[in-house]
Amino acid sequence: MSYRIKGNTGDWEVVIGLEVHAQVISNSKLFSGAATAFGAEPNYQVSLVDAAMPGMLPVLNKEVVAQGVRTGLGLRAKINMKSVFERKNYFYADLPQGYQISQFLEPIVGEGVLTLDLDGGETRDVGIERMHLEQDAGKSIHDQHPTQSYIDLNRSGVALMEIVSRPDLRSPEEAGAYLRKLRSILRYLGTCDGNMDEGSMRADVNVSVRKPGEELGTRTETKNVNSIRFVQQSIEFEAKRQIKVIEDGGKIVQETRLFDPSTGTTRSMRSKEEAHDYRYFPDPDLLPLVLDPAWVEEIKKTIPELPDEKKARFIKDFGLSAYDAGILVTDRDRAAFYEAVAEGRDAKLAANWVMGDYFGALNKSGLSLENSPVSAKQLGGLIGLISDDTISGRIAKEVFEAMWESGKDADVIVEEKGLKQITDxxxxxxxxxxxxxxxxxxxxxxxxxxxxxxxxxxxxxxxxxxxxxxxxxxxxxxxxxxxx
Amino acid sequence: MSNLTHLTIADALSGMDKGEFTARELTEAHVKAVEDTRALNAYIVETPEIALAQADASDKRRASGTAGVMEGIPIAMKDLFCTEGTQTTAASHILEGFVPTYESTVSGNLWNAGAVMLGKSNLDQFAMGSANITSYFGNVINPWQREGSDAQLTPGGSSGGSAATVAARAAMAATGTDTGGSIRQPAAFSGIVGLKPTYGRCSRWGVIAFASSLDQAGPMTRSVRDAAIMLEAMAGYDAKDSTSVNLPVPRYQDALTGDIRGLKVGIPKEYRIDGTPIEIEKAWEQGIEWLRAAGAEPVEISLPHTKYALPTYYIIAPAECSSNLARYDGVRYGQRVEGKSLDDMYENTRAAGFGDEVKRRILIGTYVLSAGYYDAYYNKARQVRTLIANDFKKAYESVDVILTPTAPSPAFGIGEKMDDPIAMYLNDVFTVPASLAGLPGISIPSGLSSEGTPLGLQLLGRAFDEETLLRVAGVMEQAAGFSALPQLIAGGK
Missing domain, CATH: 1.10.10.410 (Arc Repressor Mutant, subunit A)
Known part of the structure; x- marks a missing residue:
């Protein structure tokens, strides 16, 4: 059922496009050797290049380029064998060069596709328009001094991927599904950790409204929203605001807006007239980036099985429902855990145990797979005991609880507690x-x-x-x- | 010992090798010469202590048999090269007091080769200018004067301090940088040799950027051989500069065979420009004759897009400069003038920190990159630049080098052409096309004008073929036998 917002003049459709800035996992920055780890002391990860000292020159980080190519391949996108870094010129205190090195007319990745996993195991394809590499800016800190701002350049020059969707999303739920799926793919690829609370993934949200079937309306862009929930809130607020403006006889102004998480509202930041003229031009310090097809092929070989393929395989090989398979593949480690449990066991039973009792216990105890007291092999052992009628499903829950507490194997617990099923x-x-x-x-x-x-x-x-x-x-x- | 300052690098190296004098003695003579010629205002900072310490270290290296190709040679370092621990200003107020914590690759290469730093030489502010009159630290005076006149002449620019101090025998050589002619034109005005290598031959790392796609460092010397020696020390691939080229550095001196028989020398007809003084035309004809007499074959060629080179240059260079100079914002280093807001601080800082010519070029550059004008100016200029490069490519299918005048006039008086920026820009008319094409060029003193001031001839070569360029330049230098001395000279004439 399509998502519609009721207005005074009828139902409205919301049209959403997302520009996601994802921080590339790499040891050093896009154009300098400075480190990128999160949480360092302010200005402790800044090279001469990042601080834009006179005479400094950028040198492209090959590993970041490989990550960009990996991401493009993961998004089933066209890899552009030639791309160009350009300068986006504007003044700000945390932008030392006075320009951001980005890609504009010729990005490294062209059109691709992302498949949304919707409720009930349904899927829908969303177009990816492009992906390019660019530098992050530093951070301005305004609340440490009454009249002065502090600048932290640790982020300055860190590599970002800007992944731009087509305006194919139609509801806050779809936007959420898009971000979750994108995050899942990036994590599978190991190209972005997807930690939105650390700022390694943030979204610019483009929203417009229209009556179903009509032309696209004028959009607004809400900048730098840093959680899935906030993205959804901002869409909802912005769509309703726009509908009210239009129904009251007003016009939507193309503008940049800011989201306020404390109120769940957006407010105007600058209009199109006040928009910067970024004066993009090819960075003369950098040659066009030309990729070797053989190198791209090498990278292709390192691409892991991604969520969509894994899901299809789980459905086909394990007989799982699309819904269950979708949940199991969201996270690469969890999917691998499931496969280890299901190895040689009843796959459906394994799925139920992994998704139900096991993940439930993990969540409840606040533990992760790495420090869980019960390994995949142990859980597999428990499922084996159920399958060969050594214990019943009900007893199995009791055994599992004991395993979680003691870390012992299922058969040991069954033996100790005399829980072996009577088949005599x-x-x-x-x-x-x-x-x-x-x-x-x-x-x-x-x-x-x-x-x-x-x-x-x-x-x-x-x-x-x-x-x-x-x-x-x-x-x-x-x-x-x-x-x- | 005063004649030590008249030696070429080649002679000085041999003198020290033979133990006739030490680097210390050579340096002391030049430190004194720098003091003697202070009236030229060729230096922003003199560094005699550094020079003497380097000279002592150099003498030790020579004694231990580890002498470099520039061992013990006192030079001036254009104040566009960042030098660790020594103020580097680009002749601007905005960088006054800025002391880098790092050494540019080219200056580092020179120190590694044994060179000795006499000081940071004056230049046009951010290398923008053709007369060295835009420096925040005052204009440089050409050691040459017109016969019977003590009017001050410009040494040309932007590497005016480098040219003046080399001409005045206060430094044996100097580094220059050339964006549109900033090595070659001052070399011509000052009666010395100036070599702009192929773009990518010398690293730009640590050189304060003016126009990144054009800037190239090169040697300014009193002989072609010295230029060859010094280029060998300066050049080389640098992983820190993505536009530097990974080619081996030859021993350029070996190219000076004196034999140019059979070489074809292109004479571009488009360089015969109306209004060029007759003596410039004559010098050019003389140059052609010298090369013909040495066995080379002059060939008339066409570089059809030459007339677009100057306007193209004055779009591309300001466009890049407007972006390159954005970093001088008062936030992290250099001068800051406080304001009520961040924007206010930017405006105050940049208004006070940049000179008029720099501001003019930032404005032009910002304009040509603006939405709505980009295609008409910047993009068009890029296209024309390709056409200009193709002109040269085609020409080099039939010739080995190209001979032209270096500048359309000899050195002019300080104060002349000041009120008309366009007239000033015309100085670069013969040097700019090769800059746009990234090609190497060298200016050699060919004789004196009717006023008794030097004239220069320019040779242009194929990309990364500095060797042929030097070979032909060496022959022309021999033929010209230029030995006149300027009026204002260390120790007197």
Whole structure:
């Protein structure tokens, strides 16, 4: 069902395009050897180039270019074998050169596709318009002194990828799905850590509204929104604001806006008339970037299986639902964990355990896969015990809790606690015989046609066997005995 | 010892090798010569202590048998090269007091080759100018004077301090940088040799940028051989400059065979410009004759887009400069003039920190890159630049070098052409086309004008073929036998 906003004049459609700035994972900056680690002391990761000292020159970091190519390949995009770095000129205190080196007319990556995973396992393709590499600016800090600003240049020159979507998104949910999927792909590729709270991924949100089927409306661009939730809030606010403006007889002004997380609103930053004239021109300090096709081929070989392919494989090979497969592949490590658990086991049962009890326990304890007390092999062992009828699913939950606490293997716990399932027919038969003998009324009722009473008999039998009886066998034997 | 300052580099190297004098003695003579010629205002900073310390170290190296190609040679360093621990200003107020913590690759190469720094030579502010009158630290005076006149002449620019101090025998050589003629034109005005290498031959790392796609460092000397020696020390691939070229550096001196028989010398007809003084034309004809007499073959060629070179240059160079100079904003280093807001501070700082010519070029550059004008100016200029480069490519299919005058006039008086920037820009008319094409060029003193001031001839070569250029220049130098001395000279004439 399409997302619509009700206005006074009818339903409105929201059109959204996202420009995501993703910080490239690399040891050093785009054009200098300075380090890029997050959280260093202010101005401790600044080279002469980053501070734009006189006579300094940029030298392109090959590893960052490889990361850009990797990202382009991951977005199923065209890799441009020739691209050009240009200067985007403007003055700001945290922009030491007085220009940002970016790509403009000839970006390194052209058109690509990103597949959204929507509710209920549905998917939808969103167009990627382009991706280019550029330098980040430094950081201005205004709240440390009454009249002065402080500048931290640690970020200055750090490599960013700007990934621009087509205006193909139609709801805040789709925008969220886009960002989650993009983040997932970038993490799979190892090209961006996707940590929005550390600023390594942020989005400029382009929003316009229109009546369904009409021409595109005038858009506004909300800059630098740094969480998925805020992106969704800003879209919702901005769409409603625009609808109100239009329905009140006004016009939308093409402008840059800022999102205020404390109120969930956006406000005008500068209009098109006040927009900077960036005076882009090719940076004469850098030659055009020409890629060697063989090098790109080498990189292609290092691209891991990405979420979409993995999902398709999980559906095909493991018989999982699209929904389950979609959840399992979101995170590369979690997907790998699942595969390790499912190795040689009942894949669907493994999926249920991984997504249910296991991830639940991780979340509850605030642990991650690396420091989890139960390994994939151990969880696989537990599932094996269920599959070969050593324990029932219900007992398995008890065993899992014990595993989580002790870190012991499932079979050890089953042995220690004597939880092994009773599959000895005579033992179960004895219990059933006793229950039938002691409950003539119930037997009467069942035989009289109240077949639902079988559940009561199962419960009694399980109770009598301490929950260890094989439920399938109990059912079978009860039916046989009660029919006698 | 006073004649030590009249030696060429080649002679001085041999004198020190033979133990006739030490680097210390050579340097002391030049330190004194620098003092004697202070009236020229050729230096922004003199560094005698550094020079003497370097000279002593040099003598030790020579004694231990590890002498470099410029061992013990006192030179001036154009104040556009960042020098670690020594103020570097680009002759601007905005960088007054700026002391780099790093050494430019080219100056570092020279020190590694044993050269000795006498000081930081004066220049046009940010290398923008053709008369060395835009320096914040005052204009430089040409040691040459017109016969019977003590009117002060310009040494040309932007490497005016370098040219003047070499001509005045106060430094054995100097570094220059050439964006549109800033080595060759002052060399011509001052009666010395000035070589602009191929773009990419010398690293730009640590050289304060004017127009990045054009800037190129080169030697300014009193002989072609000295230029060859010094270029060998300066040149080389530098991983820190993405536009530097990874080619081996030859021993350029070996190119000076004196034999140019069979070489074809292009004479571009478009360089015969109306209004060029007759004595410039005559000097050019003389140059052609010298080369013919040495066995080379003059060939008339056409470089059809020559007339567009100057306007093209005066779009591209300011465009790049407007962006390159954005970093001088008062935030991190150099001068700052406070203001009520950040924008205010920028405006105050840049208004006070830049001179008129620099401001003019920033304004022009900002304009030609602006939305709506970009295609008409900057983009068009880039296209024309390609056409100009193609002109040369085509010409070099049939000739080995090209001979032209260096400048359309001999040195003019200080104060002349000051009120008309365009007239000043015309100085570069013969030097700018090769700059746009990135090609090497050398100016050699060919004789004196009717006023008794030097004239220069320019040879242009193929990309990275400095060797042929030097070979032909050497022959022409021999033929010209230029030995006149300027009036204002260290120790007197």
């Amino acid at each position: 027919t005579s033992a179960i038969e004895a219990a059933i015989d006793e229950i039938i003998a002691n409950n003539p009324g119930q037997v009467e009722g069942y035989k009289g046609g109240n077949e639902r009473l079988i559940g009561w008999f199962v419960g009694q039998t399980m109770k009598a066997t301490g929950g260890k009886a094989n439920p399938g066998m109990v059912n079978e034997l009860l039916k046989k005995k009660l029919a006698e």
